[in-house]
Amino acid sequence: MSKIFSKNNLQEAYNILNVEQKDFLENYIKRSKKTQWLNSWAKKLGIVLDEHDLEDPEVSMNKLLDWVLLEYEEADSKTGEMRCECGRALKYRYTIKHMGTGKVYRLGIVHLGQHTGLDLELVRQVRQGLNRIDLEKDEILLKMLNGWKLSFKIPNDIELPKDIELQMNIGLPLLTSQEKRLKKIINKANKSLDFHRNIDLLEIPKSINNTGVEQAVDLINKLRNVEINELEVLELYRFIKDNVNNLNAYELDIKAIRKLVIQAQSTTKNKNIRKCLIDIEFFIDYNS
The missing domain is CATH 1.10.220 (Annexin V; domain 1)
Known part of the structure; x- marks a missing residue:
């Protein structure tokens, strides 16, 4: 998704959401970021995650990892108010907790690697994944502002993934990636019947x-x-x-x-x- 929007556009879109939609969106972002963190660490540690592990990434982080992600945030402006433990002003900040000591650290990307032992390449991948999740939030908000509607019909007998079903039930737009996934599910169900029914x-x-x-x-x-x-x-x-x-x-x-x-x-x-x-x-x- 291209950044062709302003902060005012996003705030305008957020303001038209109802309480249920706002709660879903905020919880979705927090959950997705923790899942991204969990997946990155699992890759480093050689841990194979199953569906049960991913159902509640916070519980799985607490059980499997020494370092857990509490929050990942972006500074609203270049005021210098968001800072690393070392005092350096930050654009992005990771709030992490060491499970052994219970100590919480607020770090920039450089000190994140130094404290946790993540190599630079994996730190870069973590940052890209977390930023992508923020862009997904922006995509949903802008589609809401533009009056998004699903452009194809869903057969009555199709079992929807839980995330897509809940999102549609509360009136939030789907991500483009979710639309593609939904189309694949429908076409897979239709394939044995008639290829020409593909949407x-x-x-x-x-x-x-x-x-x-x-x-x-x-x-x-x-x-x-x-x-x-x-x-x-x-x-x-x-x-x-x-x-x-x-x-x-x-x-x-x-x-x-x-x-x-x-x-x-x-x-x-x-x-x-x-x-x-x-x-x-x-x-x-x-x-x-």
Whole structure:
């Protein structure tokens, strides 16, 4: 998700949430950050986590780890009010607890590694994972502000994952990643019945002409430069769907196309193009 919003946008979106939605969002963020911390440490320690361990990451941290994450926060402004134990002003701060001594530390990323023994690469991965969770919160808020609606129907007999079911029941938008996961669940259920029941975010109009290989190459180049328009992305989509089993014969690398599709998703500001790109990515994943 691209940072094309302001703090005021996010606050406006947060203000329109009801109490239940706010509670869910705050608990989701806290739980997700602790799960990220738990997974990172499990990787370092060689611990294999099961579903039971991940049901309550706080309990699992207390049981399995010497260091537990209490809070990860971002400073609201460059006032210098958020500081490390050493006195240095921070943009991001980790509040952690040592289970053996019960002592709590408030640290920046440098001292986090020094205190806990995490190597620099793993510290970097932890930070990226925690920041991604904050972006997920922002994505939900902006979709709420923009009046998000699920763009495909869910069959009545589909059992939804708990997180998706709860989120939809209280009226919060799904993340794009959750939409993709939900589509895979629906398509997996439909696969044994009829492949053509697979859902698309966008229907391809019958008026879209068949695209030749040379034209498809031109469209892929436009995609690479993010210069593709709504009609052209639909033409590319139809070409891929019609020729998914022949792309190698045309010397077109489906993995390279997928990479360009994902890059363009994060760059284009056109919602219709982005939806179509999401569906192209899903189609490629489903047929690979």
